[in-house]
Amino acid sequence: MRTILAIVRKEFLQVFRNRVMLPILFVVPFVQLIILVNAATLEIKNIRISFVDNDFSSTTRSIFNKFAYSPFFKIQPSFGSFKDAEIEMKKGKTDVIITFPSNFEKKLKQEGKAELQVNINAINGVVAGISAAYVQSIIASFLKEEMGKSYTTILPVQIKVITHHWFNPQLNYKNFMLPAILALLVTMIGMLLSTLNFVREKEIGTIEQINVTPIRKYQFIIGKFLPFLLLALVELSMGLIIGKLLYDIPMLGNLGNLFIFTILYLIVVMSVGLLVAVSSRTQQQALFVLFFLLLVSIMLSGIFTSVETMPYWAQKLNLINPIYYFMRVIRMILLKGSSFLDLLPEFISLCIFAVILWQILLVKYRKSTI
Amino acid sequence: MLKKNVIEVKDLVKKFGDFVANDHLTFSVQKGEIFGFLGANGAGKTTAMKILCGLLTPTSGEVYVNGYNVYTQSELIKKNIGYMSQKFSLYDDLTTFENIQFFATIYGLSKKQIIEKTTILLEEFKLYDIKNHLVGDIPLGWKQKIAFLIATFHNPSVVFLDEPTGGVDPITRRQFWELIHRAAASGTTLFVTTHYMDEAEYCDRVSILSEGKLVALGTPDDLKNQYKAPSMDEVFYKIARNADV
Numbered sequence: 001m002r003t004i005l006a007i008v009r010k011e012f013l014q015v016f017r018n019r020v021m022l023p024i025l026f027v028v029p030f031v032q033l034i035i036l037v038n039a040a041t042l043e044i045k046n047i048r049i050s051f052v053d054n055d056f057s058s059t060t061r062s063i064f065n066k067f068a069y070s071p072f073f074k075i076q077p078s079f080g081s082f083k084d085a086e087i088e089m090k091k092g093k094t095d096v097i098i099t100f101p102s103n104f105e106k107k108l109k110q111e112g113k114a115e116l117q118v119n120i121n122a123i124n125g126v127v128a129g130i131s132a133a134y135v136q137s138i139i140a141s142f143l144k145e146e147m148g149k150s151y152t153t154i155l156p157v158q159i160k161v162i163t164h165h166w167f168n169p170q171l172n173y174k175n176f177m178l179p180a181i182l183a184l185l186v187t188m189i190g191m192l193l194s195t196l197n198f199v200r201e202k203e204i205g206t207i208e209q210i211n212v213t214p215i216r217k218y219q220f221i222i223g224k225f226l227p228f229l230l231l232a233l234v235e236l237s238m239g240l241i242i243g244k245l246l247y248d249i250p251m252l253g254n255l256g257n258l259f260i261f262t263i264l265y266l267i268v269v270m271s272v273g274l275l276v277a278v279s280s281r282t283q284q285q286a287l288f289v290l291f292f293l294l295l296v297s298i299m300l301s302g303i304f305t306s307v308e309t310m311p312y313w314a315q316k317l318n319l320i321n322p323i324y325y326f327m328r329v330i331r332m333i334l335l336k337g338s339s340f341l342d343l344l345p346e347f348i349s350l351c352i353f354a355v356i357l358w359q360i361l362l363v364k365y366r367k368s369t370i
Numbered sequence: 371m372l373k374k375n376v377i378e379v380k381d382l383v384k385k386f387g388d389f390v391a392n393d394h395l396t397f398s399v400q401k402g403e404i405f406g407f408l409g410a411n412g413a414g415k416t417t418a419m420k421i422l423c424g425l426l427t428p429t430s431g432e433v434y435v436n437g438y439n440v441y442t443q444s445e446l447i448k449k450n451i452g453y454m455s456q457k458f459s460l461y462d463d464l465t466t467f468e469n470i471q472f473f474a475t476i477y478g479l480s481k482k483q484i485i486e487k488t489t490i491l492l493e494e495f496k497l498y499d500i501k502n503h504l505v506g507d508i509p510l511g512w513k514q515k516i517a518f519l520i521a522t523f524h525n526p527s528v529v530f531l532d533e534p535t536g537g538v539d540p541i542t543r544r545q546f547w548e549l550i551h552r553a554a555a556s557g558t559t560l561f562v563t564t565h566y567m568d569e570a571e572y573c574d575r576v577s578i579l580s581e582g583k584l585v586a587l588g589t590p591d592d593l594k595n596q597y598k599a600p601s602m603d604e605v606f607y608k609i610a611r612n613a614d615v
Contacts, residue, residue, distance in 0.1 A: 005475075006472055013463075013464060014464070208459055209455060209460065209473070212423050212453040213473065214446075367424070368425050369425065
């Protein structure tokens with residue numbers, strides 16, 4: 001026990017004496033939560049829209065106004081011909097072009113239907129899909145209002161769908177992203193710092209001085225884990241406080257459970273990190289491998305996109321992705337108020353990871369080389 | 371043999387792939403002896419020393435330190451040895467005292483013991499003024515003394531010193547050897563590698579390694595007689611020349 005404490009003490013002395021690391025530790029949560037939560041959003045606003053109006057009728061004018069009032073669209077100057085508008089889109093200056101053919105209003109009034117053309121810049125498929133949906137819904141609502149008002153056409157009986165969004169009623173994207181950013185924060189601080197710290201001991205040769213002592217392997221590993229585990233928990237607390245103050249993020253579940261899960265999760269990812277450290281000679285090597293591992297597992301974890309909509313194989317791959325479990329857990333606890341029992345499957349999975357990784361670590365970390 | 375052998379090495383072989391770093395070494399070191407391990411760079415000194423410390427596993431041969439087998443009881447060996455690496459390996463961002471405290475605690479010394487002993491030893495080593503200095507800011511010669519202090523702090527029965535005086539000024543080197551002799555006088559066995567031949571004269575017994583093989587072993591006087599040389603320096607040249615031919 002005293003041995004472990006001696007290592008913890010030494011690590012803290014080193015961290016707090018480091019003029020570069022220390023400020024970063026306290027700046028990171030602010031920067032991540034303030035910049036990333038606001039920047040990483042799927043809500044699409046300010047879609048630039050241009051019109052090519054060959055009809056010049058009151059109907060096309062009203063549709064135009066409908067778009068002008070929408071907060072999602074930003075009206076660009078109109079064009080006399082589709083060709084001009086197309087050039088503008090190719091230059092990247094407009095996102096959507098709506099073209100009304102001549103006789104649009106006439107056709108609509110006489111035949112009850114008319115066609116218009118919508119062109120959408122689909123370089124970013126997600127944005128294009130959402131833009132298309134917005135355009136359709138605006139035109140649909142126009143038709144419903146206008147047809148109901150000025151035309152006596154009897155509308156067929158409609159089924160009205162009222163959507164109710166559970167766990168995030170306003171579909172607030174920040175509520176969805178903030179827990180994910182917290183998960184990343186904890187991962188970065190815990191995993192990255194402990195791994196690099198371990199490899200540094202190898203680089204400067206102090207690991208040899210330690211390996212020549214009768215220290216037990218588990219003592220050394222725990223001694224290395226604890227300081228960074230504590231730092232990561234401090235970061236999590238800071239993140240939660242910032243989240244509450246700045247974004248009023250919901251905290252429906254038991255925060256104690258969240259901390260229990262965070263500790264378990266950190267043990268898992270730190271073990272992965274230490275395994276990387278054990279087989280790296282330099283900090284560059286370790287950082288490169290970690291970067292690769294983190295990038296893949298973060299993207300796969302469902303941070304931006306829902307895991308349920310991923311291909312089957314990707315969903316299965318996530319079963320061995322610790323970040324996937326933690327991402328689920330932190331969102332479920334904060335947004336859904338899940339109890340410990342609800343999260344039992346995730347708890348068991350993370351425990352299995354921890355046990356297996358520790359066994360590998362105890363074999364892989366050797367005090368002597370062959 | 372009347373005295374107890376602290377280190378027993380028989381037919382030690384260490385290979386890295388095809389490269390033979392230690393080629394059938396056989397020697398023993400007695401309690402309280404200063405045993406010099408000499409040889410050119412790359413002769414296999416550090417490899418042999420790391421095997422004795424349990425940092426490397428030998429390829430074959432029998433190796434005992436304090437009666438413990440290096441293959442199976444290396445953790446027991448580690449309780450009773452001190453090691454000072456060729457490369458300075460204390461924490462630059464900790465103070466002298468913090469470094470001492472850290473390693474001494476790992477060796478299981480109590481807080482009280484550590485504080486008392488640190489005061490005595492820092493006085494003895496003339497390092498008291500830098501007790502609270504960061505090790506990174508201290509000149510190399512002093513750093514080496516701190517490393518030696520830490521290697522011997524827990525009263526090990528054997529201390530392994532890998533080129534302890536490399537890059538150290540002549541005055542500090544002399545002080546260093548005084549410390550080594552003092553440790554030997556109190557019954558500690560010292561296993562020292564060096565390539566300063568004048569330092570070889572200070573050893574009780576000297577062994578010379580060349581290309582992984584043990585080519586000479588004896589007291590400095592014996593070797594000088596054997597090779598009809600006035601100094602250890604000459605002995606070393608004669609052996610090195612033979613090895614080249």
